[in-house]
Amino acid sequence: MRYAVPTDDGETVAKVFGRASSFAIFDQADSSLVVHRNDGINAEHGAGTGAASFLADKGVNVVLAPEVGPKASAGLAAAGIEVVVAATGTKLRAAIDAAIAK
Amino acid sequence: MSDAGTTVIAVASGKGGTGKTTVAAHLAIRGAREMPTVLVDLDVEAPDASGYFKGVRRSGDASEVSVLVPRLVEARCTGCGLCAKACRFGAILSIGGVVTIDPKVCKGCGSCVNACPAAALEEIPMTVGQTSSFDADGLAMLEGRMAIGDIRSTAVIEAAKKRAAESRAALQVRDCPPGVSCPATHAIEGADYVVLVAEPTEFSIHDLGAAARLARGRGIRAGVVINKDGFGDADVAGFCEREGIPVIGRIAFERERAASGAAAELWSDDAAISGEMDAILARALAAAGARTVGGRR
Amino acid sequence: MITVCVASGKGGAGKTSLSAAIAERLGPSCVFADCDVDAANGAIALGAKGTRSEPYFAGPGFEIDPAACTSCGACRAACRFGAIERANGSFRVVPELCERCGACLSRCPAEAIRTYEKQAGELLVSDSRLGMRIVHAELEPGEDTSGKLVAQVRGRAAELAGEDAVIVVDAPPGIGCPVIASITGCDLVVVVVEASASGVRDAARLVELVGSMRRRAMAIVNKSGLNQAMDDAARAMLKEAGIPVAGEIPFDPALRSVEESNRTWASLDGEAATRIRSALCAVDGAIGAFKEKR
Numbered sequence: 001m002r003y004a005v006p007t008d009d010g011e012t013v014a015k016v017f018g019r020a021s022s023f024a025i026f027d028q029a030d031s032s033l034v035v036h037r038n039d040g041i042n043a044e045h046g047a048g049t050g051a052a053s054f055l056a057d058k059g060v061n062v063v064l065a066p067e068v069g070p071k072a073s074a075g076l077a078a079a080g081i082e083v084v085v086a087a088t089g090t091k092l093r094a095a096i097d098a099a100i101a102k
Numbered sequence: 103m104s105d106a107g108t109t110v111i112a113v114a115s116g117k118g119g120t121g122k123t124t125v126a127a128h129l130a131i132r133g134a135r136e137m138p139t140v141l142v143d144l145d146v147e148a149p150d151a152s153g154y155f156k157g158v159r160r161s162g163d164a165s166e167v168s169v170l171v172p173r174l175v176e177a178r179c180t181g182c183g184l185c186a187k188a189c190r191f192g193a194i195l196s197i198g199g200v201v202t203i204d205p206k207v208c209k210g211c212g213s214c215v216n217a218c219p220a221a222a223l224e225e226i227p228m229t230v231g232q233t234s235s236f237d238a239d240g241l242a243m244l245e246g247r248m249a250i251g252d253i254r255s256t257a258v259i260e261a262a263k264k265r266a267a268e269s270r271a272a273l274q275v276r277d278c279p280p281g282v283s284c285p286a287t288h289a290i291e292g293a294d295y296v297v298l299v300a301e302p303t304e305f306s307i308h309d310l311g312a313a314a315r316l317a318r319g320r321g322i323r324a325g326v327v328i329n330k331d332g333f334g335d336a337d338v339a340g341f342c343e344r345e346g347i348p349v350i351g352r353i354a355f356e357r358e359r360a361a362s363g364a365a366a367e368l369w370s371d372d373a374a375i376s377g378e379m380d381a382i383l384a385r386a387l388a389a390a391g392a393r394t395v396g397g398r399r
Numbered sequence: 400m401i402t403v404c405v406a407s408g409k410g411g412a413g414k415t416s417l418s419a420a421i422a423e424r425l426g427p428s429c430v431f432a433d434c435d436v437d438a439a440n441g442a443i444a445l446g447a448k449g450t451r452s453e454p455y456f457a458g459p460g461f462e463i464d465p466a467a468c469t470s471c472g473a474c475r476a477a478c479r480f481g482a483i484e485r486a487n488g489s490f491r492v493v494p495e496l497c498e499r500c501g502a503c504l505s506r507c508p509a510e511a512i513r514t515y516e517k518q519a520g521e522l523l524v525s526d527s528r529l530g531m532r533i534v535h536a537e538l539e540p541g542e543d544t545s546g547k548l549v550a551q552v553r554g555r556a557a558e559l560a561g562e563d564a565v566i567v568v569d570a571p572p573g574i575g576c577p578v579i580a581s582i583t584g585c586d587l588v589v590v591v592v593e594a595s596a597s598g599v600r601d602a603a604r605l606v607e608l609v610g611s612m613r614r615r616a617m618a619i620v621n622k623s624g625l626n627q628a629m630d631d632a633a634r635a636m637l638k639e640a641g642i643p644v645a646g647e648i649p650f651d652p653a654l655r656s657v658e659e660s661n662r663t664w665a666s667l668d669g670e671a672a673t674r675i676r677s678a679l680c681a682v683d684g685a686i687g688a689f690k691e692k693r
Contacts, residue, residue, distance in 0.1 A: 015402075015584030019550045044458040044499075044547045045576055046192015046207065053186065056197040067612050069579045071192065071207065078195055078202040085613075088584070117438065119411055148597060169479075190458065190500055211479055211500030251604065253575050256480055256498065280410075281437040282540040287495045291481070305440050316540035319495060360652060 001028045003096050004060040005086065006051075010035055013090045017065045018048035018072045025058055026096050033092070048072025052079050064095050107272055109390050111383075112293035112322075114278040114286060115300070116309030121329040121353075122299040126277040127154045127368060128379045129297070129386075134241050137272040141238070143245040144289040145279045146231060146258040152245060154368050155238035164234040167246070167261040168227035169210025169254055174201050178222035188217035209254060231258035233265045242271065255285040263292065273387075282312045290317065294390035296324040297350070297382065302334035307341050314347050323389050325350035327382055330360070348389075351382035400560050401689050402553075403682070404585040406570035406578060406609075408601030410438070412593035413621040416654065417678075418569040419444040420664035421589070424679050425565050425686075427530025432556035432568045434581045436520075436544045441569045442535040444663050446528030452521040455536060457545055458499050460517025465489040467511035474503035474512060495541030522551055524559070529663075532559050544571050549580035565686060572601075574608050582609060586689050588616040589682055590642065594629040594650075595622065599636055606640045617645045617685055619678045624649040645685075646678025 005013055006020030014020040024035045036058070040050035048068070052075025055063065063076060064086035076083055084102070086095040113126035123145070130141035143151040152158050172185070172194070181199025188194075193208040194201065205228050215223045231248040246262030248255050266274050278289035290296055296317045300310045310326065317324040325348045328338050333355035342349050353359070359369055369375040405418035415433075419441050422431045433441040463474065468489040475483040475490055482496035483503060492503070494517065504512040520538035527533050534556040536548060549571075556566050570581035582588055588609050592602040602618075609616050618637050623630045630647075637644055648654075651671040654664065664675050 018583070019546070019580070041550070042547070043192065044545045045190070047546055047550075048579075049192035049195060049204070049207075053195050053197060056195075067583065067614070069583055070608070070611060071204075071576070071579070073611075074204060075192075075195055075202075079197045188501065188505065209498060209500060211498065211502045212477065213500050213502045213505055216477070216502060216505035250600075251574070253573070260481060283437050283538065283543045284496075284498070284541055287541040288481070291496060304443055305438075308439055308443060312540065316495065319540060320493075 001062060002026065002058070002060045003028070003062045003064060003099060004055050004058070005064045005092055005095055007035065007092060011092060013064065013066060013086050013088050013092065013095055015066065015088045017063070017068045018051045023051070023055065024092050025060060028100070046071055049075040052076045052081065055079070055081060062099060064099050108267070108270070108274055109272065109387060110274040110276065110293045111295050111297060111386050111390065112276040112278050112290045113297045113299060114290055114313055115280050115298060116282060116313035117280060117306050120299045120301045120306055122280065123151050123277050124154070125297065125299050125327055125329065126275050127151055128375065129383050130241055130275040131368070132376065132379045132383050133273045133275060139273040139275065140242040140244055140266055140269050140271040142262060142266045142274055142276045143243065144259050144262055144276050146246040146248040146255050146262070146285065147279065149245045149247050151277045152236060152238060152243060155241070157239050159237045160234065161237045162235045164232045165261070165265065166229050167231045167233060167258045168229045169208070169257045170212065170225035171205040171208040171210055171228045172203055172214050172223040173226050174203065175222045175224055178220045180220050180222070182219065184217045184219065185214040185223060188213045210257065230254040233258070233262045235265070242269065244269065255279070256288050259285060259288045281309070282316045287316060290322065291320060293322055295386045296322050297386055298324055298326045298347070299329050300326055300338050301330040302328065302332070302336045302338050304336050307336055307338060310338070310341065311345065314345060325385060325389065327351040327353065329353045330355040350385040351378055353378060400557065400562060400564055400566065401686060402566045402568060402585045403587045403589060403686060404568040404570055404582050405589045405591060406581065406605055407572060407591040407593065408574060408605035409593060409598050410572035412591045412598055413648070414591040415440045415444065415569050416664050417589070417591055417619060417621070418567055420675065420679055421682055422531060422567045423529055423663045423665040424683060425531070425567065428561065428563070429531045429565045429567055430556045430560045431527065431531055431533045432552050432566055433533060433535035434544070434549045434552050434577065435569050435571045436536045436538055436548065437571065439535060439537070442525060442533050445531070445533055447525035447533050447535065448528065450523050450525040452523045454518045455520045455522045455548060455551065456516055457519035457542060457547060459514035460494060460499065461492050461497060461501065461504060461512055462515055463490050463492055464511045464513065467509055469509045469511070471508060473506045473508060477502045477506035494539070497541070520548070522555060524555060534559065544577045546576040546580040549577045553581070563690070574604050578605070578608070582612055582614055585614055587685055588614045589645070590616055590618040592618055592620045592633045592637065593622050594620055594625065594633045596629065598622070599629065599632045602633070603636050606636070606642060610640065617643045617682065619645050620647040622650040623647045645681035646674055648674050648678060
């Protein structure tokens with residue numbers, strides 16, 4: 001399973017999803033955690049949709065975020081990506097471990 | 103003149119709440135006494151001009167306004183994703199070759215269809231609003247109304263403008279959306295003259311400058327009506343003089359006028375207002391190069 | 400850092416007046432993020448001065464190269480927004496009407512259309528006469544407030560705000576992309592409900608959005624006392640949505656004249672002022688509760 005977490009500082013969960021600076025993607029298969037810059041920040045409209053598309057391309061199965069806007073929500077649903085709530089400020093690994101445990 | 107014999111006056115404001123719709127309604131009423139006139143409500147997100155009239159009756163049918171949104175022809179789709187790349191509004195997702203379209207977000211521009219190499223996108227109309235015509239206490243009125251929650255105002259405004267042109271009135275008074283963003287620019291486009299309604303506040307002056315620049319940029323003459331004159335201290339007239347925009351009318355602030363305005367009532371019994379509106383209309387028509395109020399067709 | 404977003408669903412509800420008043424109460428340490436770009440009233444009410452600006456780019460603009468253009472008119476036919484006009488034997492994109500969709504470029508057989516970095520407006524940072532910083536923006540005619548612009552205004556505000564600062568976001572009207580971008584990641588949304596038919600209806604849609612984004616919210620009912628049925632409708636809608644009411648402000652024509660006399664609603668006298676103060680107090684309390692939690 002691949003988990004994605006929006007992050008601005010590279011260490012904790014961001015406040016937002018679609019326009020977060022980066023996405024940290026954790027692959028359960030090899031326990032790797034890679035941070036990808038979110039280019040969607042520059043999109044005038046539909047950053048949420050773009051983010052969903054980007055993460056789907058990376059094979060993400062679950063998104064951990066404090067909230068997800070309506071466009072992002074629709075995009076993630078279309079991509080079959082599940083959304084699990086994770087509080088802003090939580091350390092990335094802690095959020096991911098908590099989601100895996102569920 | 104925009105069209106054989108039609109003069110189009112757009113009433114705009116830069117800022118909401120200055121009394122633009124009130125002024126537009128009165129100008130149309132005064133104009134109708136002299137020539138075939140139609141009041142066109144282009145504030146499509148919340149058209150409220152009809153609220154000023156007691157007897158509003160539908161005349162003619164409401165016409166649906168739609169934009170063309172894409173629909174996938176699955177059999178022909180190769181999953182190349184070029185449609186998603188072409189869309190600048192985030193309305194198309196292509197994930198693992200599967201295309202999903204969000205028609206609510208689609209602007210109807212057709213770029214995706216242009217981009218598809220497999221002719222796998224067809225276009226179907228999606229309703230975004232409607233245009234209606236009314237008889238409002240004897241005045242011909244036309245209204246564009248955008249569907250609640252929709253944001254595709256351009257299509258509704260353009261449809262209302264087109265329908266207004268078909269009415270062949272001698273005078274078209276457009277009630278425009280406030281501001282200078284997309285909807286306002288489309289509402290003003292094609293007008294022979296813009297009446298900018300301002301009030302004596304700093305806010306209004308700030309927005310008035312932007313509106314005047316817009317009109318100038320589109321090569322349309324403009325003049326300012328100072329509404330609620332005396333209500334505030336800001337020097338609208340001074341601003342207009344510095345910017346080279348003529349002041350074509352002043353409506354003094356009076357409590358009763360404010361109360362009526364808030365309740366969307368006309369200043370019908372106010373002779374001073376009628377006189378001022380006639381003067382404003384005459385100046386606007388003269389500047390637009392039309393025959394003046396009282397002239398013969 | 401705590402972010403409070405003031406939104407209303409509908410323009411003219413009193414949202415900006417209230418957000419400016421909230422900022423005044425919070426004092427010089429707060430940062431005011433005026434995301435209601437079409438109506439620059441927040442910045443004006445707070446007396447913005449000493450403005451520093453930087454260009455804001457929304458997205459590419461489109462222009463036709465007259466030298467390469469063969470005047471076939473395919474672009475004009477392709478444009479569904481009436482943004483291409485004839486010019487000097489060729490064609491020209493009208494920037495004020497262009498929706499920047501790119502359909503013209505995709506249809507031009509002569510490759511005569513290219514994109515350019517179109518400046519859509521300016522991102523501005525000013526100082527308020529009340530001491531706080533104001534982040535705001537101005538747009539070129541024809542340009543719309545977008546999620547991107549809101550994100551940039553908020554981003555700059557976050558950069559300026561200290562650890563303990565409160566950011567007050569004045570959201571644009573409506574419930575579209577820019578409003579979503581205003582609400583996202585906020586600790587508290589203050590919903591301003593105008594006690595009128597359209598006010599209640601638009602606020603209801605906003606309340607639904609706020610709920611779906613799981614944001615904490617409280618409401619202020621404005622312009623009450625004009626119409627009993629509307630007042631009741633507002634209260635009922637908020638009750639049904641489970642949103643606490645911080646206060647109700649009566650309709651008072653005098654409140655409008657405040658705006659241009661360089662004062663905010665926080666510094667008024669009179670009946671309406673008392674109600675305003677008590678509503679602001681409740682908002683303060685909610686913000687204070689957040690601070691304690693950190």
